[in-house]
Amino acid sequence: MKILVINGSPRGKQSNTWQLSMSFLAGMRESGETIETHELSVNRLDIHPCLGCFSCWSKTPGQCCIADDMGQVIERLLWADVTIWSFPLYYFSVPGPLKNLIDRQLPMVLPFMTEDGGETGSGSHPARYDMSGKRTVVISTCGFHTAEGNYDGVCSLFDHICGKGNYTTLFCGQGELFRMSDVKQRTDEYLGYVRQAGREYMSGGITGETSAALSQSLFPRKVFETWADASWGVDKDSGERESDTLIFTRQMAALYRQESWPGHDLVLEMAYTDVNERYQIVLEKTGSRTLTDDFLPATTTIKTPVTVWRAIAAGEINGSEALMQHQYRVDGDFDLLLNWDNYFAGTGNTAAPKEEKTPDPSGELHVPSKATSLNILLIPWIVFWAGASIHSFWGSLASLAACVLVPLVFYRNRKTFYDVLSAGLVTCFSVAALLGASIRWIVPLAYLTFGIMWTVSCFCKIPLTAHYSMNDYDGESALSNPLFMKTNRILTLAWGILYLLTPIWTYFILGTGIGGWIGAINSILPLLMGAFTAWFQKWYPARVARG
Ligand SMILES: Cc1cc2nc3c(=O)[nH]c(=O)nc-3n(C[C@H](O)[C@H](O)[C@H](O)COP(=O)(O)O)c2cc1C
Incomplete structure (x- = not known):
């Protein structure tokens, strides 16, 4: 043709x-x-x-x-x-x-x-x-x-x-x-x-x-028109030419998605270290505005050479890699940076709804994968630990039922390798308990296996927690974020160590009169660890960001 x-x-x-x-x-x-x-x-x-x-x-x-x-x-x-x-x-x-x-x-x-x-x-x-x-x-x-x-x-x-x-x-x-x-x-x-x-x-x-x-x-009309107006680089009132850095900041402000407003205004301060200029973008319910003076207390301050931020915005360098290499710093609330793609359109997350089929630039259809759920992995283990130590027969039967029912209940979620492995392992432990294996040994062994699974995954390409926490950070694209991966590697190791140690006291407690309470006793430390995880997930990236 x-x-x-x-x-x-x-x-x-x-x-x-x-x-x-x-x-x-x-x-x-x-x-x-x-x-x-x-x-x-x-x-x-x-x-x-x-x-x-x-x-x-x-x-x-x-x-x-x-x-x-x-x-x-x-x-x-x-x-x-x-x-x-x-x-x-x-x-x-x-x-x-x-x-x-x-x-x-x-x-x-x-x-x-x-x-x-x-x-x-x-x-x-x-x-x-x-x-x-x-x-x-x-x-x-x-x-x-x-x-x-x-x-x-x-x-x-x-x-x-x-x-x-x-x-x-x-x-x-x-x-x-x-x-x-x-x-x-x-x-x-x-x-x-x-x-x-x-x-x-x-x-x-x-x-x-x-x-x-x-x-x-x-882009939505308002976003585009604000962006287009900013791109001419002249002040709307005076008609005077503005600095390139200010134009760039205004364009960034134009891409703000007001539907991501978190219920209170945010003030993003951009301090361009190479040109010694600073501006603030106020993210409000009804839109954004750029401040050139009369600054407000900043929620988050990004201290960056304008060249670096431009390269990140253009997708020429990876933002989180640049952060880890200390090419720029972030002070204040790090959440804004973690959720950058939600706040600003076109830079990461696009206007396209997540569940829609979208072709990538090569024209291939890309179907975003379904969310994973840590519950699929955890529930069978928890039922076994708690159930089998209360009553070896009924507890083990309940955990077998959990292995079958949990994937059905969570049918909308994608199953990870660890979900399948867990179901397999819990089935083995439950069957062993049903066949008469000693609960005093089998329950600590289950904790140990669980701990080994987490610790070993820490040395794999994707650490265990990353499979699940990526749901909160833009899905699979989070897996190419080195800061996200490092945070998850540390957390996976911390959880792995906790469960490598748990069998020690579990074995002794099961030998006492309060053995039936082991499920409850062993949920105290994970609760504390959960709180630590929530804190660490924010603290560690922010610490790296502060340089
Ligand atoms: C002389 C001139 C007239 C234009 N007239 C219109 C117009 O009537 N409507 C419109 O939406 N855009 C108008 N535009 C904008 C262009 O259509 C737009 O910038 C287009 O993307 C340029 O495409 P190109 O890079 O392929 O030349 C005009 C631009 C110029 C320079």
């Missing part, structure tokens, strides 16, 4: 729209069909405006009297099976040079008056060449928050050229975001859908699901 892509943006390959067109083309290539492409950039072609002399209709039929690059464009239009028109919206229409190119297609039609198939009722001219079977795709970005209502002129133009419904459109608002690295995550997600559309186009047509994803705004 021969595909011609006409780039009508004066920006050439720096065009926002070009990114969409290239993603669409990449999707088409993935269809498996042999594809031959040719690109024409209007800004590199010498195409003069039509003179309106009609010599291409009468004196030299099919031949324009102007000798410029339009001849090769017509050749290519006749060559292509699919033509992709890629351009920005200019004044609700196509850019001027592209309009020249469109006008200069006059030699491609005959002068006679004909019907246009009754579609527009406006009259038409018959094609000079056989254009049957040729297909058209129109891809465009525009600067306003939505494409809706902006493309009436463009659609009317292509309705007349191709016939209503005879071409495919892909129009996208907020086009300028495609050149901004700090919202790359969201634009890449969108480009993933464009790529998918390219693939689907080749196999029968773009599906309703993909079209719906493409018609979603990149």
Whole structure:
């Protein structure tokens, strides 16, 4: 299949729209069909405006009297099976040079008056060449928050050229975001859908699901417009130019998701150490504002060279790695940083709902995995420890039942390797107890096994607690956060040691008259350990952040 892509943006390959067109083309290539492409950039072609002399209709039929690059464009239009028109919206229409190119297609039609198939009722001219079977795709970005209502002129133009419904459109608002690295995550997600559309186009047509994803705004209108206003870098009141650092801070503030407001205002102070500037972003219920003076007491202060923070925002360096390398410091409440992706859109978590299927930039569908639950791992053990020490037969039977029922009760949760291993181990201990094994030995042995499982996992790639605590930290992406992993490794080891020691006193207590209470006795230390875990999870990253 021969595909011609006409780039009508004066920006050439720096065009926002070009990114969409290239993603669409990449999707088409993935269809498996042999594809031959040719690109024409209007800004590199010498195409003069039509003179309106009609010599291409009468004196030299099919031949324009102007000798410029339009001849090769017509050749290519006749060559292509699919033509992709890629351009920005200019004044609700196509850019001027592209309009020249469109006008200069006059030699491609005959002068006679004909019907246009009754579609527009406006009259038409018959094609000079056989254009049957040729297909058209129109891809465009525009600067306003939505494409809706902006493309009436463009659609009317292509309705007349191709016939209503005879071409495919892909129009996208907020086009300028495609050149901004700090919202790359969201634009890449969108480009993933464009790529998918390219693939689907080749196999029968773009599906309703993909079209719906493409018609979603990149960001909510308010976020985009605040961001866009900030990007011009001039003060709204004075019209004076602002510092690059302030523009950057304002753009960051614009990405605040007010639905993440925690019930009280937060003050994020950005202290840029290399340029000696500081600003505050106040995160309020109704939105955010940037302070340049009259500062408030800061909830969280980030002390960073602006170069480092820019690189983090652009996804060029990993924020938590940079933190561990002390490239920046955080003072005050560390929670804001831990939940950064919830507070600011497009930087990590995107506007896309978590449970939805989203294509990654390569166009592959990615289904976010279900949450895990530590209860699936813990309940069978707890039932066995407590139950078997009270009554060896009924307690062991109860723990066997727990092994079967818990996965059913938690059917919505993803099961980890440790959940399965635990169910297997508890089953073995319960069966041993049912067969008459000594409770005084089997219960401490179960604690010891539990302790070994935790301690050994500490030396594995993903420590045990990380499988579960990642639910609170943006799912599996937390696993690539070195600070999160280190915190969890320490915690897993602490819990592992506790359970390696527990069998010692358990053995002795089981030999006394209060052996039946061992389940209750042995829950005191884990309760304290739970409190320690909750504290440590916040304290340790904050300690690293303070440098
Ligand atoms: C002269 C001019 C006119 C524009 N007119 C519109 C317009 O009518 N509606 C709109 O939403 N955006 C308008 N824009 C914004 C562009 O469509 C937008 O920035 C687009 O993403 C640029 O795409 P490109 O990088 O592919 O050239 C205009 C931009 C320029 C420079």
